[in-house]
């Protein structure tokens with residue numbers, strides 16, 4: 001339910017900008033701690049959003065928010081693992097299954113983001129957050145006493161709202177990143193994603209039904225995310241140069257890339273596309289700084305690199321939890337300076353590198369040689385699973401650090417073998 005415009009107050013403890021997973025999580029936790037919180041979301045929910053495959057480490061966050069039962073009841077498809085197919089160099093298929101450990105269970109979910117995000121936002125409302133949908137935030141300003149924003153209502157009127165703290169969860173808009181800090185694209189990572197939903201695809205029966213499928217193809221990679229009720233999400237990630245060279249319409253480019261995978265071609269034979277073809281580009285950027293006097297940026301508003309390992313929603317919700325803890329502490333101490341929020345920024349900086357290191361490696365042929373034939377390096381592979389499930393964001397035990405280093409050393413060795421035998425070694429990270 002949307003809070004009626006009439007009841008909008010001029011002053012809150014915390015204003016959260018954006019009602020995606022990051023904003024809804026932060027707002028819920030802050031309200032659960034007794035703070036007076038308003039969340040402004042510019043879109044009308046439920047709304048389409050990319051990012052449907054979750055990581056197991058997100059499930060304990062549902063528990064801590066108190067919405068896990070509602071998520072279960074929504075009937076999202078259970079995701080027990082992932083399967084990688086090499087449709088380019090012919091290295092075959094590799095399937096990994098998540099493993100239960102002290103951090104998370106052995107599965108996640110694949111979710112349609114429209115109902116998933118709506119459910120999280122409704123949960124925020126039940127926790128006492130004043131949620132305003134179709135309310136757009138502009139002109140954030142930080143003063144010594146307050147953070148101030150202009151809120152545009154659906155009726156077109158504008159109201160000034162102030163808060164002790166501003167949480168920027170505006171996703172790729174990175175509202176504060178643009179206004180107070182800097183939103184910088186990551187050099188040379190100009191990738192483009194093209195995606196749509198289909199009904200009636202024929203899934204590979206040899207892998208668990210809910211597994212995300214990643215197909216490596218000549219021009220990039222394709223995701224195939226099985227959803228509930230016979231729906232599937234399919235998208236490809238290409239470098240911007242490929243898109244420029246090919247030209248033509250987006251729909252035609254999408255079809256031609258999918259046609260380079262025999263399994264996608266077979267899977268789509270009887271299927272019907274049920275959404276328009278969506279695109280998004282230049283989605284790799286950093287926002288600096290992520291904290292300042294009276295503000296914190298969380299989720300995509302703090303940065304995003306690459307969708308390959310489905311880490312976005314987990315990082316959005318985990319960063320929201322860490323930021324909420326820092327804000328609660330700031331209210332206890334009545335200290336809203338950037339320094340008070342630094343522990344949050346430090347946790348974010350510590351959690352992200354394992355993902356980044358694996359994302360970079362994913363685009364190297366030597367990594368794929370090992371990853372697509374994991375048996376010889378099974379004990380090292382545990383470290384990779386620890387990252388892929390999200391566990392490494394918070395916990396990087398000694399065994400993990402050693403094995404990840406050994407795995408990377410094995411990649412370098414494999415790279416040397418490729419080089420001496422004349423096989424391609426160039427990374428596809430930047431191309």
Ligand SMILES: Cc1cc2nc3c(=O)[nH]c(=O)nc-3n(C[C@H](O)[C@H](O)[C@H](O)COP(=O)(O)OP(=O)(O)OC[C@H]3O[C@@H](n4cnc5c(N)ncnc54)[C@H](O)[C@@H]3O)c2cc1C
Nearest residue numbers: 018020021022042051052053137171193299300307312313
């Ligand atoms: C191609 C691609 C594929 C991806 N696949 C996956 C995947 O499989 N799994 C995964 O976990 N992640 C994936 N991601 C990442 C995922 O989509 C994001 O990381 C995640 O949605 C971040 O959540 P968020 O809450 O930070 O931002 P968002 O979900 O983007 O929410 C931000 C909200 O802020 C609102 N907003 C923006 N500006 C304003 C404003 N001025 N005023 C009010 N409201 C505003 C927006 O309307 C939006 O609802 C993918 C990303 C890309 C680019």
